[in-house]
Every structure is written in structure tokens, then in C-alpha cells.
Amino acid sequence: MKIRIVSGFLGAGKTTCICHMLENRQGLTGVLVNEFGDIGIDAELIQRGEAVDMVELPSGCICCTLRNDLVKAVGEIKKRLNPERLIIEPSGLAVPSGVLEALEPVKEKYGLEIEAIIGIVDADGFLPNIESGLFGDFYTDQLANSDIIMINKVDLVPPETLQKVEEEIRKYNQSAIIMHTVNCQTEIPEMEAHAGIDYLHLHFDHEFDSLAVTPAGVYRREAVEQILRDAGAGKYGQIYRAKGIFQTAAGYFNFDLVHGQVNFKPLKDGSENKFIFIGKDFDKKALEAELARAKA
Numbered sequence: 001m002k003i004r005i006v007s008g009f010l011g012a013g014k015t016t017c018i019c020h021m022l023e024n025r026q027g028l029t030g031v032l033v034n035e036f037g038d039i040g041i042d043a044e045l046i047q048r049g050e051a052v053d054m055v056e057l058p059s060g061c062i063c064c065t066l067r068n069d070l071v072k073a074v075g076e077i078k079k080r081l082n083p084e085r086l087i088i089e090p091s092g093l094a095v096p097s098g099v100l101e102a103l104e105p106v107k108e109k110y111g112l113e114i115e116a117i118i119g120i121v122d123a124d125g126f127l128p129n130i131e132s133g134l135f136g137d138f139y140t141d142q143l144a145n146s147d148i149i150m151i152n153k154v155d156l157v158p159p160e161t162l163q164k165v166e167e168e169i170r171k172y173n174q175s176a177i178i179m180h181t182v183n184c185q186t187e188i189p190e191m192e193a194h195a196g197i198d199y200l201h202l203h204f205d206h207e208f209d210s211l212a213v214t215p216a217g218v219y220r221r222e223a224v225e226q227i228l229r230d231a232g233a234g235k236y237g238q239i240y241r242a243k244g245i246f247q248t249a250a251g252y253f254n255f256d257l258v259h260g261q262v263n264f265k266p267l268k269d270g271s272e273n274k275f276i277f278i279g280k281d282f283d284k285k286a287l288e289a290e291l292a293r294a295k296a
């Protein structure tokens with residue numbers, strides 16, 4: 001079973017990349033999706049289609065607290081589908097070295113062949129995030145251990161920024177293939193084998209906090225949009241990422257907040273409302289109260 005790990009910071013485009021890979025898949029494919037927040041959203045957004053098996057691991061990181069669950073889930077997919085390739089999406093706060101370390105003891109048992117680590121970088125958020133110093137260790141591990149680095153969202157930045165992003169990336173990894181993408185639209189080349197992991201043993205304390213709620217009800221889209229814009233502008237404290245699914249009178253929508261950018265996409269259907277906010281020291285009570293007021 002070939003393993004592809006799709007890493008990248010919160011909101012960089014991992015789920016977008018996996019959707020694209022699945023559209024172009026060859027053969028049986030397994031997908032393992034890990035989320036930091038307590039409710040799963042990505043799995044609902046990834047269209048499975050035929051010959052795809054999926055396991056979802058919310059509420060933690062497979063690089064540390066969920067290592068045993070990761071191994072169990074890989075075993076489950078192997079038994080159920082035995083796919084040619086398994087795509088693993090660790091949470092945006094996970095480090096690939098921890099994921100590989102967790103898989104090491106079962107590599108032979110499950111016949112795992114680490115094919116490639118793909119690191120996705122948000123061209124728009126990367127430099128401000130690096131400069132903030134808050135996320136340095138995640139980036140160091142994600143970049144240093146990637147075979148392919150996709151600089152995604154190039155539509156959002158001018159060429160000078162793109163060049164600076166690439167120069168910064170090269171400080172951490174001189175050999176990775178670097179690609180520039182919009183919506184992760186690219187062909188991933190067949191890789192012989194992952195170049196070898198650099199266990200950096202950095203200190204990841206995951207001192208991030210999340211609010212994950214599934215309230216019943218129908219929402220006003222403009223009111224939810226205002227909450228997200230306010231959240232992006234710092235009204236509730238430090239919020240780095242928000243995403244979710246909610247029902248309006250016009251149907252279900254998926255929303256994303258990444259680095260101040262708010263996106264909405266209509267969905268064909270949805271099961272329940274899901275809101276996730278990830279940050280540090282933010283005012284969850286105020287957010288929940290505002291969400292309650294956003295109902296129709």
C-alpha cells in the first residue's frame with residue numbers, strides 16, 4: 001500500500017488537494033482524514049465515489065495524541081479495501097515526522113511503502129505566519145520533510161511575494177520539487193520513494209484551542225459572513241482558522257476562514273450544522289452568542 005501524506009498548515013489547501021487527487025485517481029484509494037477540532041468536516045466535503053474508502057479521525061493530532069488510532073485506522077483500511085494507495089491528511093497542526101514515526105512499527109506488517117510527503121503552503125498566509133513566529137516549528141517540520149512543496153493560492157499574491165515565499169522555503173528544504181498552484185490543480189509525479197525523514201524532535205505543544213459546535217437551526221448567510229469577517233479581523237481574539245457547514249433558507253453552505261479570507265460554497269446537501277474555530281485565547285462565549293443571533 002503506497003502512502004502519500006498531504007501536509008500543510010491550517011487552511012493551506014489539503015482537502016482541496018485530496019479532492020483533486022481523487023478525481024484523477026487510478027485504482028483503489030484509501031483516504032484518512034485527521035482534524036484538530038472535535039467534529040469532522042473534511043470527510044463530508046470529499047466526494048468519495050467508487051473504489052474509495054475513508055476513515056475520519058477528529059479530536060486531536062495523529063502525529064501525537066492519536067498515534068494509536070492512526071495505526072488502527074490504517075489497519076482497518078488495509079483489511080476493508082487493501083487499496084493501492086492510501087492518502088493521509090494530518091490536521092494542519094500535525095507534523096509529518098510524527099506521522100511517519102507512528103507508522104514505522106507497522107510498516108512491514110501492512111506492507112506500507114512511503115511514496116511521498118506533499119507539503120502545501122498558502123502563498124498568501126505563509127510569510128506573515130512565519131514572521132509572527134507562532135508557528136515556526138510546524139512549518140520547519142512540514143517543509144523540511146516534504147518531497148513536493150506545493151505553493152498554493154498563487155492567485156492571491158503578486159509575483160514578488162511568490163518569489164519571497166520560494167526563497168524562504170528553500171532555507172528549509174533545498175531538494176524538494178516546488179510547484180505553484182491554484183486550487184492545488186497539478187499532476188503529482190510518480191515518486192520512487194520518500195527521501196527519508198528528518199526527525200527534528202522539535203517541541204510541539206499544540207497549545208491551540210478550538211470551539212466545535214453543532215447547533216440545530218437555519219441561519220442567515222449574511223449574519224454568518226459578518227461573524228467570520230469579524231473573527232478574521234480579531235474581534236473575538238486570535239482565530240487562525242474557521243470552517244463549517246450550515247443550513248440557510250436557500251440550502252446548505254460550506255464556509256472557510258483562512259488568513260482573513262472568507263469563502264462560501266453551496267452544497268448539494270448537508271446532515272447538520274457544524275462550526276469549528278481554531279485559535280488561541282479567543283472568546284468562545286461571545287462567538288456562540290453571536291452564532292445564536294445569526295439564526296433566521
Ligand SMILES: Nc1nc2c(ncn2[C@@H]2O[C@H](COP(=O)(O)OP(=O)(O)OP(=O)(O)O)[C@@H](O)[C@H]2O)c(=O)[nH]1
Nearest residue numbers: 010011012013014015016092152153182183256263
Ligand atoms: N483563492 C484560493 N483559494 C483556495 C485555493 N486553494 C484552496 N482555496 C480555498 O482555501 C480554503 C481552505 O482550503 P482547504 O482545502 O479546506 O484547506 P485545508 O488545508 O484542508 O484546511 P484544514 O484542514 O482546516 O487545515 C477553501 O475555502 C478553499 O476553497 C487557491 O489556490 N486559491
